[in-house]
Amino acid sequence: xxKTPSTLFDKVWxxxxxxxxxxxxxxxxxxxxxxxxxxxxxxxxxxxxRHLNVLYPERTFATADHNTPTINQDQPVKDPLSANQLKAxxxxxxxxxxxxxxxxxxxxxxxxxxxxxxxxxxxxxxxxCGDSHTSTHGAFGAIAFGIGTSEVEMVLSSxxxxxxxxxxxxxxxxxxxxxxxxxxxxxxxxxxxxxxAGATGYFVEYAGDVFEQMSMEGRxxxxxxxxxxxxxGGMIAPDQITFDYIKGKxxxxxxxxxxxxxxxxxxxxxxxGSTFDVEHVFDAADIEPMITFGTNPGMGIGxxxxxPVSHETGSGKASFEKSLNYMGFHEDDxxxxxxxxxxxxxSCTNGRIEDFRAFASIIKGRKKADHVTAWIVxxxxxxxxxxxxxxxxxxxxxxxxxxxxxxxxxxxxxxDDKIPAxxxxxxxxxxxxxGRQGPGARTMLASPLVAAAAAVTGVVTDxxxxx
Amino acid sequence: MAYDKFEILTSTAVPxxxxxxxxxxxxxxxxxxxxERKGFGDNLFRDWRYNSDDSPKQDFILNNPIYKGxxxxxxxxxxxxxxxxxxxxxxxxxxxxxxxxxxxxxxFKGNSIxxxxxxxxxxxxxxxxxxxxxxADPDTQLEVNLSEQKITLLATGESESFEINGYKKENxxxxxxxxxxxxxxxxxxxxxxxxxxx
Ligand code: SF4
Numbered sequence: 001x002x003k004t005p006s007t008l009f010d011k012v013w014x015x016x017x018x019x020x021x022x023x024x025x026x027x028x029x030x031x032x033x034x035x036x037x038x039x040x041x042x043x044x045x046x047x048x049x050r051h052l053n054v055l056y057p058e059r060t061f062a063t064a065d066h067n068t069p070t071i072n073q074d075q076p077v078k079d080p081l082s083a084n085q086l087k088a089x090x091x092x093x094x095x096x097x098x099x100x101x102x103x104x105x106x107x108x109x110x111x112x113x114x115x116x117x118x119x120x121x122x123x124x125x126x127x128x129c130g131d132s133h134t135s136t137h138g139a140f141g142a143i144a145f146g147i148g149t150s151e152v153e154m155v156l157s158s159x160x161x162x163x164x165x166x167x168x169x170x171x172x173x174x175x176x177x178x179x180x181x182x183x184x185x186x187x188x189x190x191x192x193x194x195x196x197a198g199a200t201g202y203f204v205e206y207a208g209d210v211f212e213q214m215s216m217e218g219r220x221x222x223x224x225x226x227x228x229x230x231x232x233g234g235m236i237a238p239d240q241i242t243f244d245y246i247k248g249k250x251x252x253x254x255x256x257x258x259x260x261x262x263x264x265x266x267x268x269x270x271x272x273g274s275t276f277d278v279e280h281v282f283d284a285a286d287i288e289p290m291i292t293f294g295t296n297p298g299m300g301i302g303x304x305x306x307x308p309v310s311h312e313t314g315s316g317k318a319s320f321e322k323s324l325n326y327m328g329f330h331e332d333d334x335x336x337x338x339x340x341x342x343x344x345x346x347s348c349t350n351g352r353i354e355d356f357r358a359f360a361s362i363i364k365g366r367k368k369a370d371h372v373t374a375w376i377v378x379x380x381x382x383x384x385x386x387x388x389x390x391x392x393x394x395x396x397x398x399x400x401x402x403x404x405x406x407x408x409x410x411x412x413x414x415x416d417d418k419i420p421a422x423x424x425x426x427x428x429x430x431x432x433x434x435g436r437q438g439p440g441a442r443t444m445l446a447s448p449l450v451a452a453a454a455a456v457t458g459v460v461t462d463x464x465x466x467x
Numbered sequence: 468m469a470y471d472k473f474e475i476l477t478s479t480a481v482p483x484x485x486x487x488x489x490x491x492x493x494x495x496x497x498x499x500x501x502x503e504r505k506g507f508g509d510n511l512f513r514d515w516r517y518n519s520d521d522s523p524k525q526d527f528i529l530n531n532p533i534y535k536g537x538x539x540x541x542x543x544x545x546x547x548x549x550x551x552x553x554x555x556x557x558x559x560x561x562x563x564x565x566x567x568x569x570x571x572x573x574x575f576k577g578n579s580i581x582x583x584x585x586x587x588x589x590x591x592x593x594x595x596x597x598x599x600x601x602x603a604d605p606d607t608q609l610e611v612n613l614s615e616q617k618i619t620l621l622a623t624g625e626s627e628s629f630e631i632n633g634y635k636k637e638n639x640x641x642x643x644x645x646x647x648x649x650x651x652x653x654x655x656x657x658x659x660x661x662x663x664x665x
Contacts (some may be wrong), residue, residue: 039499043503132549435491
């Protein structure tokens with residue numbers, strides 16, 4: 001009997017539907033749930049007030065990351081509100097028997113970095129977390145997306161959420177990325193083409209040569225930013241690169257269980273002849289190092305280009321002008337040569353070892369620009385250790401940089417790492433919204449290479465000229 | 468979190484004709500440090516509403532007493548960005564029960580319904596009509612009828628229908644939520660979990 005062809009997304013989604021409600025959402029089973037200090041306390045309060053228990057504590061993992069300091073982590077957290085949330089995470093985890101990697105734990109780090117590096121994230125899983133960049137885990141062929149606090153409460157109490165099935169979008173990028181063009185540039189390019197709302201209502205599958213050749217770190221960077229074009233999430237079919245990455249990881253299946261899992265994972269791909277609601281095809285040769293000039297991630301251009309002149313009218317025009325005003329930029333300005341005050345490398349978008357290798361490749365033999373403040377923040381303690389072991393720390397130190405301790409840091413500036421009002425930051429994180437990196441902060445999103453080039457020259461610089 | 472039942476809402480509206488209003492603007496991250504769901508309304512649109520010395524910005528719409536009501540009308544792609552449910556809480560706690568826009572970000576839309584805030588998606592043309600009507604007369608009344616899935620500009624009678632799935636609609640009308648539903652099917656979930664490969 002021939003089966004109707006189905007997509008990777010359909011295979012994983014359909015195998016997790018506990019019940020389909022007519023004219024309503026699916027009751028959707030969740031394999032792995034990550035929680036952190038910011039979006040979980042109110043969910044636990046909800047459980048308590050309804051007298052509910054955590055149904056499967058072994059499926060939930062807690063890590064502290066959003067408001068943790070990136071220096072002196074061995075000392076008590078100074079901000080009382082942050083300390084309070086961290087304490088709540090610890091107490092709630094202990095009370096319900098949830099594994100907790102708090103500050104100081106060698107496994108601690110940003111939730112979307114520690115999940116994959118410890119083998120918690122596996123192909124074919126459904127994964128949620130009260131953080132929109134949960135889409136990162138889609139790099140493994142998992143369905144992963146961010147949820148709200150009410151949904152955190154649902155998963156804790158029933159291991160399910162209620163979700164209508166999203167529509168399907170295929171994004172194919174053919175060819176090979178040029179020298180100095182990174183996965184971050186590929187995704188910033190796609191978002192610029194599709195706009196910040198262009199994939200709303202869809203779940204994306206990324207396919208084509210570019211993603212097939214990409215490392216797991218790169219795939220995570222790409223899937224991470226799916227949400228920035230409005231998509232629920234993004235995923236990439238697992239392949240040998242995926243399996244090699246997972247093998248031997250702490251919580252990955254071993255022995256016979258590994259063989260069984262592998263056989264299943266190999267079936268997780270989009271069948272020949274299956275259809276998507278929308279398809280987009282791009283050519284890798286058209287992508288250059290990218291940078292954003294505005295206040296949403298869709299406002300990105302190739303680094304050698306000029307800020308576009310808006311042809312919109314009405315509120316579209318007003319929003320564009322508001323955005324440029326906030327940034328202190330003008331239509332038709334060149335991006336190259338713009339002054340940079342801060343450089344941030346880190347976050348769940350670009351806080352993995354490959355990102356620091358890329359950063360170091362430009363820093364090596366050069367010096368930090370005097371007026372630039374640089375925050376170099378590994379995504380986890382494991383990444384921090386790799387930075388030390390691989391000699392990257394020595395390169396950073398020789399160039400006048402310091403390495404900080406892991407956490408979300410300036411990605412959302414809930415700790416002390418805030419870009420001051422009016423200052424310009426080149427940031428490897430994922431959001432350039434007004435005030436995202438501190439009230440009044442002006443963010444230009446870019447790759448680790450562009451960040452490194454800015455850090456040593458003090459202005460927006462094409463990294464290809466330094467490679 | 469229990470919320471009030473929603474049936475018919477008749478109210479004036481507060482216009483915010485800006486596109487891509489993201490959840491970082493609705494409630495900046497530094498206000499996410501609470502461990503209780505209290506007081507978020509005070510910090511709704513904090514940085515648009517107040518100067519850094521906490522004095523109100525006179526030109527922001529929420530500081531203009533002629534605009535009030537329980538309906539917030541926003542530009543296209545409302546609620547984009549971070550998944551923080553706090554954004555929906557802030558809008559709800561401030562006193563709004565309904566947000567109207569021509570387009571909503573997915574997660575925000577889901578979060579809103581979960582906390583009892585009704586997102587009403589209208590066509591760009593109708594949104595424009597609403598903005599113009601409020602501009603001409605800040606006392607313009609809107610009626611949002613959930614069971615008929617209809618939004619009406621009462622002065623002219625112009626109306627448009629909006630979508631919401633039957634399940635969510637019943638929840639809002641009865642003031643109960645997904646957690647109640649999921650608890651009622653616990654046995655089915657446990658059986659499902661037993662055969663999961665993970
Ligand atoms: S690094 Fe930024 S985007 Fe990633 S989990 Fe932390 S706050 Fe969210």
